[in-house]
Amino acid sequence: MHCRFFAASRGWTLNPLRGHILAPPPRKLRPRRDLDLFLDREVQRSGQGLIEPINMLKQLLQKDADLNQDPNRHTAHCDILEDVNFDFVNWLGESKYMYGLTTVPASRFSKHNANGLWEYSPLLCAAGLVAGLVLVQRVIMNLWDSMPEPTLALHLHNMLVKKGYLKKEVGLYATLESLLQDSFFPDGVPTDKFSNAFSALMGQGRNDRASLRHRQAVSRNMTKDIHQLLDVNFNRFFREKSALMMYYDANWVPEQIPDSAVRIPSMLYMLRLISTERMIDPTTTEMRLKETELTERAKARGKTDAEIQEAASLPNQKLMSEDVDFEALSHSITDLKDYKTGPQRDPYNVSSRKKHEGLQGRALLDVLRCDVFADVCGRTPISSLNYVLITCHIMFLFLTFEDRFREARHPLWVKAYEHPQPQMRRQKRLALVVAAMAEEDEHAMKLFAEGFESVRLGALACIFWEDLREGESGLKPEGNEDEIRTDQCVVM
Template structure:
């Protein structure tokens, strides 16, 4: 997926442009038969100066009749990016004179002038991109541009050039080559991806002059040896700059990063508001927040790889504010625009943003003050000075009546108190070992990361990595400089943690409107969804995870006695007992609330000893997210080791097809749909030969035993519980939920393989929206590239028109749009809805760096025609698709893999089999007697034997008893869902729309 960060897009465009210029000029130089063109030298490094850029452009212009439009678009994109930054810096200097920025502006101007000159030399002055009005045409052209760039950049750049040569010229040149050269290198212009090899020129006065004939072997270039340039990766093509140029690039990177975190922060505030006001499950907001934090982390890492030692948050902040936030206030503004009837935009409002708020300076100062205070004693108790400031935090403080400064102070007290609790809980195991057992661990040297030795002792769910970073900072000796270790994504994550509570109390921060206050929702509790998931008090039999584990252990003990093997389910029980213990003690609440003698009490003890959780929607959401992942993995591990799931599903299908059941049992019918490939070969339910279908699935699993055993051994060596229980090690139940999938690929949607993306899902739509398209020159019809995902979709019967309809929908994210009639109903349930936050970038003076396509950042209200969105979607668009995907996974009706209690489902299946066994035993049914008493081959798998014999012999009495048991135990899928119900995506959108405020989301759009 293309980079959405504006600086990374600029950097990518520049590298592609230089690749073409250097490779093309090298081809021209190499093909020259006489020294000319100013003695231009071959480039073997991929690096050039600004002056060389202009010189090489002039060289190319002499030999090319027409530069490809894709290259001119790249030129225009890079120029626009530099120009936008230059204008931003000029504005800064106008508001607040700064010699450093003024000097940087001169560098900018010189760079822009050189780029513009090179652009004009290559024909850009008179070039105008085609203005297509049809949305489909624009989209196709965007993909065609991407295809052109790939072809131009990655193929032979010189072979496509028209140097005014004739066929006779080519024939003469080929004749000059020796037979050996042609045999080894191919004819001119037809080598594998390189410029045509030319006869080496002999310098005047050295050796014999040009003589045709065979060259000595020692002068032959080795065919397998590459030039130095062939070893230079695309991303290493760059313009060599002096110190001022590097500073300018760093400023561009900083501005792009700040823009990204402001935009994503605004989006996440909207997600947490949906949790508090509209009932969105907190696990969804927690997962979306994890995606956003990972985006900021990746963007910073990719940008600052060119600026080692300058990636810390404080360095970024000092750069953008020039070391003084007070002077920076008023420099950065945000504009609100309204769409006019003619499609144009008019400026409605321009507002200076709150620099300290939007740049997260308040939160960073709170974090640093906490770290400095904690390190003074490392006792887990605030110093007297800090205590005097934070001890009076009141969770019932009236935010609506308070001043801005009072609200900020209240938030600061909360932040520092919460951080104290976080570190005290997370470090408790080591502190206890030191104080209780005298182990003497050196706190500043402890590895607090999830990969460290103490991660075996669960203390927290959802925020382990973040807690490890903060604990490591707090445990350093006083005076140690830790500022360089605090990265932008750390501050961003803490900001989002704090925002989640603020939003739940009716207070949010808008880049445009500042402090926004609403009455806090009365019924929202951060632990709302965690409590439903666990059901600690056993109020809803069949739903909560904790009670399910207790019941399943009892059933497993009974099954072990039936088979005469006390250790039959030992591994299952061990995993479940450990998970049950951790959930009881560390998810939603912790031992901390009951008091641990070795560490100080909670900083919130005066109001709620469980304040770490009760006052943090973010922690509850992130913790529930991880809890659902582990519950799903544990459920799949249990199902993998039990025989009941696969046997009963096959029996249900047979009884239904043969008429013993008049209608499907909803519980089993739903499982057949959700896990069809796990139960049946190819996911196809048989209508006859049921025993053959059953054995075919068993054989398919057995045939891959070696592969699965390798995966299982690998998983057993892992330290992380998520990897220990990875579904990749399962032979039957290896389908991945969205939560499992996202974590497996480190919350990076772009690297998820096509094979793991479910068809018709929002993630499928997102991937398809970035798939290359081609246009038939005759029919003008569009066709998608044959990726693995597209091939899968076609194999399922989807046409290109249907799939392309999804592309259109994907780009109108947040706007109801007409739905093509041939889209499947399953897709309609998963369409992403409108988002309820500010819809574009936050302020005007950050550089708008376009990509090769002409990107339109405006969005309109639902009653107007939405402008076309680009094929390269923004980070916010990715989050919106992911949120829709997660909604379907966690609370939706379409594919609710993470919402289902697989442990309770296993209990239901085992109890159903017990009913069948009891009835057949009383009747002394012959199949029962064989499977349970006489046939020794079934002694270790009696229920498998009974099911298989029933499918093979189709004994009337046995099948009748089984059908009666299914009828008596008839239950629906919802009987084992953690929540109080599931919803279609349309219902979710309608419910959210009903609670939305009017304002800038209704009839306007904001742009930077």
């Protein structure tokens, strides 16, 4: 994790009597553990890491280009995937210095551990992993923005479930629907008129030319890095940010996060509501929150005025209460009513801080830890998902659809694939699914449902880690052997 955020969250302070309090590292602490799971260099868990799925995805994208007779269809994205893969393999978790290259000085760790730069640097491993997780999500969200399959799969899955063709949701798609609802279903998950909902989404996309001009302007600025070039704000549809991406883009300063990027619900969402100005409703003469972008977004997601008001008026209870869970977290927060974001300032300039400003510093980070924890390994694991592997699965799903429709010689398949309209020759899958949804063709729906059933997959099969810690809120460490106490300095 970013050094400033990490240092503040760990509470690195000196004891006035004892100085630095040193403690041995946790017994099971291995700094490279999560990096190794993320990459899986040795392919010990088939498909679970990043390296193998990147190679699979490039082949599937090439197959899609061949199908649509468009050889350059995915060239740019394949090049980006190749560059990212090269950098990860060569520089993330391992360093070329460990191989004793003749043109560079030898590693200073050579006599003991040539890869000591990473093996003895938990902070470096954490910062590298955060950057890797964020970058992979940026690359794939940019890819999803330019290809129809992910959005088609989610809308088709919802239709099949709602109309009873799928008796049970497919775990992966139900999870994506929940975690990325604003991208797939910005107007809410439809229960009928499914084709209209998909068409409306396509119509809501940002103007391609405006987005392209913006990205081109950034690309010409030589001071910008790949994170800025692939900023999800440039995307037409997939603009949701994980907690890691949100803080990464804000340079780990919570005050710099705009309301448009705050996830609903989250701890930051509740903190922002608490700081929202109150006003008297002229109609009811009751006190209510002033309308802001965040309150409008909350209402668009189905939150009522009463629910928003309740979230903004948290009871004054003990923050670190025992057995707290995420659903009850709003009833376990103390002193948040005085929290104010105030004007932007340098959060690291201690002399500029005012006393009694409300929740700030370590206390603020302890609360926001819940959002980061949930995002990385908890209940809303957006940053835990292997988006490359998920994209591979979606592409396999459409190959399955095509096999079944081809074997059945379904009229919609014949029309879309063998006799396509000129403007749809390079969008065969889009033509097939849109036509089937519009006509609500029963035979087609059954074929699609059979395809989903044949490659049924749960979201837990697409996370980088060995497991999620869904039973924990992240409000405070649960005493795991790999946790570091916040009142101690740990020896490497």
